Amino acid sequence: MIGSTNKSTFTKSNHLSPIRYKLYYWPTIQGRGEVIRLAFEESGEAYIDVARNKPEKKNDHPELIDMLQNGSVNTPPFAPPFLVDGNLIISQAAAILQYLAPKIGLISDDTATQIFAHQIQLTISDLISEAHDTHHPISSALFYEDQIEESKRRAVYFTKLRIPKYLTYFEKILTKNHGNSEWLIGDKLTYPDLSLFQIVEGLKYAFPKVFSKLSDDYVKVMTLRDAVSVRPNIAAYLASTRRIEFNTMGVFRFYPELDE
Amino acid sequence: MIGSTNKSTFTKSNHLSPIRYKLYYWPTIQGRGEVIRLAFEESGEAYIDVARNKPEKKNDHPELIDMLQNGSVNTPPFAPPFLVDGNLIISQAAAILQYLAPKIGLISDDTATQIFAHQIQLTISDLISEAHDTHHPISSALFYEDQIEESKRRAVYFTKLRIPKYLTYFEKILTKNHGNSEWLIGDKLTYPDLSLFQIVEGLKYAFPKVFSKLSDDYVKVMTLRDAVSVRPNIAAYLASTRRIEFNTMGVFRFYPELDE
Numbered sequence: 235m236i237g238s239t240n241k242s243t244f245t246k247s248n249h250l251s252p253i254r255y256k257l258y259y260w261p262t263i264q265g266r267g268e269v270i271r272l273a274f275e276e277s278g279e280a281y282i283d284v285a286r287n288k289p290e291k292k293n294d295h296p297e298l299i300d301m302l303q304n305g306s307v308n309t310p311p312f313a314p315p316f317l318v319d320g321n322l323i324i325s326q327a328a329a330i331l332q333y334l335a336p337k338i339g340l341i342s343d344d345t346a347t348q349i350f351a352h353q354i355q356l357t358i359s360d361l362i363s364e365a366h367d368t369h370h371p372i373s374s375a376l377f378y379e380d381q382i383e384e385s386k387r388r389a390v391y392f393t394k395l396r397i398p399k400y401l402t403y404f405e406k407i408l409t410k411n412h413g414n415s416e417w418l419i420g421d422k423l424t425y426p427d428l429s430l431f432q433i434v435e436g437l438k439y440a441f442p443k444v445f446s447k448l449s450d451d452y453v454k455v456m457t458l459r460d461a462v463s464v465r466p467n468i469a470a471y472l473a474s475t476r477r478i479e480f481n482t483m484g485v486f487r488f489y490p491e492l493d494e
Numbered sequence: 495m496i497g498s499t500n501k502s503t504f505t506k507s508n509h510l511s512p513i514r515y516k517l518y519y520w521p522t523i524q525g526r527g528e529v530i531r532l533a534f535e536e537s538g539e540a541y542i543d544v545a546r547n548k549p550e551k552k553n554d555h556p557e558l559i560d561m562l563q564n565g566s567v568n569t570p571p572f573a574p575p576f577l578v579d580g581n582l583i584i585s586q587a588a589a590i591l592q593y594l595a596p597k598i599g600l601i602s603d604d605t606a607t608q609i610f611a612h613q614i615q616l617t618i619s620d621l622i623s624e625a626h627d628t629h630h631p632i633s634s635a636l637f638y639e640d641q642i643e644e645s646k647r648r649a650v651y652f653t654k655l656r657i658p659k660y661l662t663y664f665e666k667i668l669t670k671n672h673g674n675s676e677w678l679i680g681d682k683l684t685y686p687d688l689s690l691f692q693i694v695e696g697l698k699y700a701f702p703k704v705f706s707k708l709s710d711d712y713v714k715v716m717t718l719r720d721a722v723s724v725r726p727n728i729a730a731y732l733a734s735t736r737r738i739e740f741n742t743m744g745v746f747r748f749y750p751e752l753d754e
Contacts, residue, residue: 307670308670308672309606309610309613309667310663310666310667310670311613312613312617312620312660312663321606322606322609324609324613325613325617326612326613326616326617328616329609329612329613329616333609346569346581346582349582349584349589349593350569352586352589353569353571353572353584353585353586353589356586356588356589356616357572357585357586360572360623363620363623367627367631371627371631371632371644371648372631372644372647372648372651373648373651373652373655375651375655376651384631384632384644384647387632387644388631388632388633391632391633391635391636392633395633395635400572403570403572406570407569407570410568410570412568
């Protein structure tokens with residue numbers, strides 16, 4: 235799977251040379267890898283989504299497993315997603331974005347800006363983990379069906395307390411940004427904007443009833459979400475088959491009984 | 495509260511000038527802040543542990559709350575710990591260490607080394623979050639006593655599956671390190687070594703029965719733990735009142751019913 239093939243890709247990289255970036259992530263979910271896919275897509279930078287490169291065998295992703303278990307890798311990842319760039323292997327979504335963003339035009343070279351962006355991204359990672367645990371509060375080794383009662387109890391606190399706490403925080407950052415823009419930092423889109431878009435989409439999918447009641451309270455977050463959605467490369471990505479649909483295998487899952 | 499006052503502190507910083515680094519974290523727990531305290535202590539770099547500076551009023555930490563709610567902070571933290579260094583405010587323990595370590599001699603300037611150290615640290619952060627949720631699987635807004643049954647169920651999977659998975663990963667990194675040392679990266683101690691020590695101490699405290707059965711399987715992890723514990727600055731810190739004792743308010747908590 236190769237990223238968007240608009241003109242800017244061919245401007246940036248010679249299509250005769252090998253594609254530099256290889257993303258390793260589960261091929262059937264958005265999950266924790268989607269924030270990285272969004273960054274590649276917005277930038278127009280070509281990338282290989284390794285495990286999705288063989289659509290005829292969707293559950294066969296030996297490359298991914300091999301990289302996790304391969305004895306020759308000196309800096310092994312704990313889990314997907316991970317990015318391979320030459321000899322470097324980088325795991326942890328926030329660390330991947332921190333590394334990648336300056337190289338693909340999604341953050342400036344300013345140190346303070348990069349530090350703040352990374353903090354926001356790590357907070358988004360925390361929210362994603364908490365969202366995951368609404369349907370797996372006991373263990374990822376169990377099916378959701380084996381922890382429904384605990385899930386229902388956790389989801390109440392997540393939707394009543396945690397979603398508002400996180401969205402209030404992002405709204406506060408947007409309010410404090412004096413960059414006269416709809417973005418989190420300064421006057422240009424940076425990679426955490428794409429990830430915040432993803433959070434909103436995920437929460438809307440997983441908790442439609444809850445989210446429809448909440449969203450009016452976070453005007454700036456919703457404005458950012460809309461602004462990301464109409465970026466030409468993002469709009470093209472969302473309309474393509476490269477965007478995996480939300481489903482009940484990923485981080486954000488729609489179970490009506492958790493959306494109260 | 496000022497960090498270790500051995501000679502190296504006075505060599506590195508003029509004690510007539512103000513102390514550069516201010517750490518903001520809850521004053522009565524090790525929690526997510528302890529990995530940063532350990533880094534300061536090992537380095538000998540002076541720091542102010544802001545909320546602990548008034549031992550007569552342990553529950554009064556307006557400085558910390560003020561920084562979270564202060565309208566004048568343009569890059570607000572989501573939660574403690576956070577570090578103040580001049581005009582910079584940095585939150586998220588792993589991001590703080592990533593920023594701080596090169597400045598206080600706990601990582602080399604090599605980019606690949608710094609990237610790998612940060613990945614390890616982020617994985618340690620994930621383990622700390624999972625350990626926390628063994629006693630708060632439903633919500634941090636509830637007392638442990640109100641989620642004991644769910645905690646017992648989660649703790650079984652944490653101790654049987656997750657602790658071994660994480661320790662196997664760290665043991666693998668130690669085995670692959672060709673630096674001919676007891677450390678995670680190369681031939682010198684780096685900041686994730688201190689954090690892995692903290693993880694081992696926390697797991698030993700919270701799950702003594704479980705851990706005593708497991709620890710023989712992770713020889714290199716335990717060797718690293720021992721090697722950190724005898725570092726002169728760390729040994730002095732652990733013996734001092736600056737090291738807060740483990741307790742049932744922090745991330746690692748000992749509840750016998752979870753240690754099965």
